[in-house]
Amino acid sequence: MDKFKPAMFMMSGLIVIGAHYALTDPNGFQYFLHAQSETKEELFGLIAFMAFMWMVVELLNERNVFTALNGYLMRKGLGARGMFWATGALSALLSPFLNNITTAMIFGKTVKSISVHQRYTHVALCNIVVASNSGVWFLGTSTSLMVVLAGKISIAGLLLLIPSALIGWLLFAATLHLFYLRKLDGETLIHRADQSETALKPGGAGLAIVGLVSIVGAVLCNILLKVSIEFAIGIALGMVALYAWLLMHRGIELPWQDQLQKVEWNALLFFIGIITSVSALNHVGWLTYISQLFEVMNPTAVNVVLGVASGVMDNVPVEAAALMSNPQLGLDQWALNALMVGIGGSLTVVGSAAGVMAMSLDKSYSFGVHLKFLPAILVNFFGSLGIWYLQFQYFGLY
Numbered sequence: 001m002d003k004f005k006p007a008m009f010m011m012s013g014l015i016v017i018g019a020h021y022a023l024t025d026p027n028g029f030q031y032f033l034h035a036q037s038e039t040k041e042e043l044f045g046l047i048a049f050m051a052f053m054w055m056v057v058e059l060l061n062e063r064n065v066f067t068a069l070n071g072y073l074m075r076k077g078l079g080a081r082g083m084f085w086a087t088g089a090l091s092a093l094l095s096p097f098l099n100n101i102t103t104a105m106i107f108g109k110t111v112k113s114i115s116v117h118q119r120y121t122h123v124a125l126c127n128i129v130v131a132s133n134s135g136v137w138f139l140g141t142s143t144s145l146m147v148v149l150a151g152k153i154s155i156a157g158l159l160l161l162i163p164s165a166l167i168g169w170l171l172f173a174a175t176l177h178l179f180y181l182r183k184l185d186g187e188t189l190i191h192r193a194d195q196s197e198t199a200l201k202p203g204g205a206g207l208a209i210v211g212l213v214s215i216v217g218a219v220l221c222n223i224l225l226k227v228s229i230e231f232a233i234g235i236a237l238g239m240v241a242l243y244a245w246l247l248m249h250r251g252i253e254l255p256w257q258d259q260l261q262k263v264e265w266n267a268l269l270f271f272i273g274i275i276t277s278v279s280a281l282n283h284v285g286w287l288t289y290i291s292q293l294f295e296v297m298n299p300t301a302v303n304v305v306l307g308v309a310s311g312v313m314d315n316v317p318v319e320a321a322a323l324m325s326n327p328q329l330g331l332d333q334w335a336l337n338a339l340m341v342g343i344g345g346s347l348t349v350v351g352s353a354a355g356v357m358a359m360s361l362d363k364s365y366s367f368g369v370h371l372k373f374l375p376a377i378l379v380n381f382f383g384s385l386g387i388w389y390l391q392f393q394y395f396g397l398y
Helices: 004-024 026-062 065-075 080-098 100-114 118-137 142-149 155-159 162-184 204-225 229-249 256-260 265-283 288-296 299-313 315-325 331-344 353-361 367-371 374-394
Strands: none
Touching: 004 026, 004 265, 026 065, 026 142, 026 204, 026 229, 026 256, 026 265, 065 080, 065 100, 065 204, 080 100, 080 118, 080 162, 100 118, 100 353, 118 142, 118 155, 118 162, 118 331, 118 353, 118 367, 118 374, 142 155, 142 229, 142 315, 142 331, 155 204, 155 331, 162 331, 162 374, 204 229, 229 256, 265 315, 288 299, 288 315, 299 315, 299 331, 299 374, 315 331, 331 374
């Protein structure tokens, strides 16, 4: 079952609350309407940003930009180890801008096209999942985006997580290489895939440059001019769409409107259902328990617990609950919250969109297979936590 279906059904909690006010306290409707208004405002920013970014990515994908990147990697003649590190590093560096599910799909397909050994496929896919979730230092995970849109931390604040996220992934990848990949030495792990369809389509390079410039411009507009990120990325989409129109005006066939319709509405509907249902729980008081946790326990410990919970429950509802409980935290703790909930989704394969994408690409990559790599994944989790502690608590660099 697509997870958006139960998520949308969970919105029926609003009916329960409405019935309660109708039967017991008609004056309470004003508070109910105010809560719904706030939820709609939050949802607009989140859904608009994700939809706009997806459209930009689909336009680039139509011009074979990502396929050409994969082809370049394979033409370099990298071996199994080289492809392990290349796909992981590119996932870690691109996921902050493309989002984790897109990078998991792009490089997961690369691994599937070259691997001839199931164990190698599993190791490489695990690497891609964790690397994709390390995009927490920008807007690569939905949880980072939610924290920014809620006004708890700025994009500039997220950028402070670069050392924690990237060093944490490097420690994980080195552990995975040392204790899992090295055991496969001497076996045939990959073959050279067909390169006939990996060339850029006409206009692809220019579209990639315009896409990069527009996204960087959107970020600068947000940081320097305080333009809301969802509006800024909408302007970026407009720039890319205008360049696509220019290509068509020059006689280059580009069905750009078809690409704009390829947004993953299942994912967006899931976010709408989850955030609305969590908002309903917040309205009746359940989320006050989370804010009380931050009062009675060390905030660092609570954020670590939330990170672990995100691996079990999916990181979106965990982050939504944390934000709506509205604990009074400083920049350092909100940065830790974004980090822990973001990378915590890697603890189980169902904890993040990247993990779900890995399972869809390789049916043999299951919950149990992912847990076999848990020791290495814990190195990522606690390694990133350690770097955060050194940077924010020990040296005070923020």
